[in-house]
Structure formats: C-alpha cells, structure tokens
Amino acid sequence: MARKSSRKSTNGQNLVAKNNPRSPISEQYRTIRTNIQFSTVDTKVRSILVTSSSPSEGKSTTVGNLAVVFAQQGKKVLLVDTDLRRPTMQFAFDITNNTGLTNVLMKQTSLMEAVYRADEENLYVLPSGPIPPNPAELLASKAMDELVEQMYGEFDIVLFDSPPILAVTDAQILANRCDGTILVVRSAKSDKDEMRKAKELLDSVNANVLGAVLNRKKLKKQQYYYYQNK
Template identity: 55%
Template sequence: MRTANKTKRLMPRKLVVRTNPHSIAAEQYRTIRTNINFSIPDLTSKIILFTSASKEEGKSTTAANMAIVFAETGKRVLLIDADMRRPTLFRTFQLVNNTGLSNLLLGKGNLKHSVKASGIPNLDLLMSGQIPPNPAELLESDILDELMGEMRELYDYVLVDSPPILSVTDAKILANRCDGTVLVVNTGKSEKVSVEKARDSLATAKAFILGVVLNNYPLTSENYYYHNYND
C-alpha cells in the first residue's frame, strides 16, 4: 500500500489544456483567465498567487493549466513553484529541480539564468530549487521584492504556486506581495470550516482575493449541451 501511494504522489499533474484543449475543463480555465483579467484590468504585469486551504485540493494543477492558457494569448508568462517544502512543478514538466527560487532568495544566481523553458510557447518556469531549512524566512527577505520587480519587467503574467495557507505561513507572506490570490477548493473534499479559515487568513494578510476555483465540480446536463455545441 505504501508503494502505491508513493507512486501516486510522483505522477505528473494533468495538463488538460494541452492533452484535451477543447474539453469542458480546458474552457473553464480560459473562463477563469478572462475573469482574472477583468478583476485587475489596470495592471500591465500581473502577479497572481494560487493556494488552497489544505493539501491535495488541486492548486498546483490549476496553476499549471492557468499558466498555459495565459501563454496561449501570446503573453509572456512565468510559472513559479514557491512551495519550497513539497515542490511538484519539476515533475509536472518533467524537468530537474537543481536550482530555482530558493537559490535566488539565498542570493545565488540570477533570474534569467534560473528560469527553464517549458516546451510551450511564451511559458517559462522557475522551480522551487533545493529545499531550504527556512522557507518562510527566505520569503520575508527584501530579495523577494527585488525579484518580483524584475519579473514584472520580463513577464506579463507571473503565476505563483504556494503551499496550502492553513499548513504554513508561506502563502500568507506571498499573498501580501501578489496582486491577487486565487483560492482552490476541492469540491466534495474541502470542509466549509477550512475554506472559511483560509479566507480569513488571506484577509489577515491583506490579500486581494480574486475568487475561488471549485475543483472537481460535477458536470450538469447544461455543461454537456454547451460542450456539444462547441464541437
């Protein structure tokens, strides 16, 4: 049983917008893209955080798919794995996590040489880097503000995948520095109390909550109608 669970954790995230670009799920990611642009229309460069109340709610999958749909518009996009405790981005895109955000926050290397090509036009990736002993302290450093300033000059969209907000303080630190935050909720799994606590934590961090993404939401007959119509 332990082996099976470990194998499941190591599986890559589902990039449905690549594998099935005309699916209902892919279109919903594009709808979220439109809603985000309407929510913060005045910013020429947008830094957006994706988090959840607890683990395994789909925030990393959501962030990766959203990065792709933003890149589809021809904009320059950077996807960052800011989970320096349990990184997953390198597995999603099948790359090596030898350097990344943690290294930059320690003053090692520079942004241009640390980002990796995703294989998708307009989309770059910044891995978490080697797991440090003090992720929260690194995120509170002035170096993060300098990095974000540099990112704004190089990219139109910067999407940040953070740890769950109720697990560690990292997400609160990041939410305070980002232009907006998206809270991902796993329908049928997330408890209402946890979601409310996550919302309150974001409010405490003075985060601008763009909205909530309901992951694994059951389809209705109306969804199927529009899917057939689009086909």
C-alpha cells in the same frame, strides 16, 4: 538565458490545457483566465498567487493550467514554484529541480539562468530549487521583493504556486506581495470551516482575493471546473 529541458514532457498528464486544448475542461480554464482579467477594472493584475486551505485540493494542477492558457493568449508567462516544502512543478513539466528559486534568492545564480522554457510557447517555469531550512524567512526577505520586481521586468504575468494556507505562513507572506490571490477548493472534500479560516487569513494580510476555483466538481456536459468571482 532561460534553460530548455532536453526531455519531452511525459509527466504532465494534469496539464489538460496543453495536452487537450479543445476539451471542455480547457475551456473552463480559459473562462477563469477571462474572469481574472475582468476582475479588476482600474488595476492590471501582473502577479497571481494560487493556494488552497489544505493539501490535495488541486492548486498545483490549477495554477499549471492557468499558466498554459495565459501563455496561449500570447502573454509571456512565468510560473514559479514557491512551495519550498513539497515542490511539484518539476514533475508536471518534467524538469530538474537542482537549481531554482532558492538559488536565485541566495544569489547563487540569476533569475534567467534558473528559469526553464517549457514546451508551451511563451511559458517559462522557475522550479523551487533545493528545499531550504527556512522557507518562510526566504519568501519574506528583501531579496524576494527585489526578485518579484525583476520578474515584472521580464514577464507579462507571474503565477505563484504556494503551500496550503492553513499549513504554514508562506501563502500569507506571498499573498501580500501579489496583485491577486485565488483559493482552490475541492468539491466534496474541502471543509467549510477551513475555507472560512483560509479566507480570514488572507484578509488579515490585505490580500486581494479574486475568487475561488471549485475543483473536481462533475457538472453537465463534462465541465469539471467552475470559477466564482467575488
């Protein structure tokens, strides 16, 4: 049975889709959700990796809000923090990170015992757990493959927050295991050569790149997020 946080979330200021669902920004996240659902006609997208080329581009904020809008649609959603080097989901959802993904992979606990039920209905969060000495090896393990299959049996859609793809190999490992990948790009910050290299790395592992999210771009009518389908 999933855990329930005993605390009311106070740190989720970036979860605008939860805190202010009628805002223009929340509407843009719903637009991204719709584009994802229509991005593949014949294949159902059950798992999505969200990554970026470099740190501080907004990937964790993006994946957190996407998880919220999918849950608001009535889908049973699992958000997994697979950034086993610098995890952040425990802050966004105000949960503890003593037990999480790494414990499940090491067979120290079960998936549903490690998962938290978020304040948002239908949304569940699996924090990273203790930071391991071998993140890439854990994510590439047979145990991870088996766990993803188990997640499919429990949830309608699984979203993975991963480290930046140029920093470590973790995102490439996960992209190969997911139905789709989204690359987050920060306006006026992301380097074009780095974005091109990130796309090449994803292509090298046959990742299904659904598109890119341009983050922190100020547009008319206070719409800050734009989704470009490939």
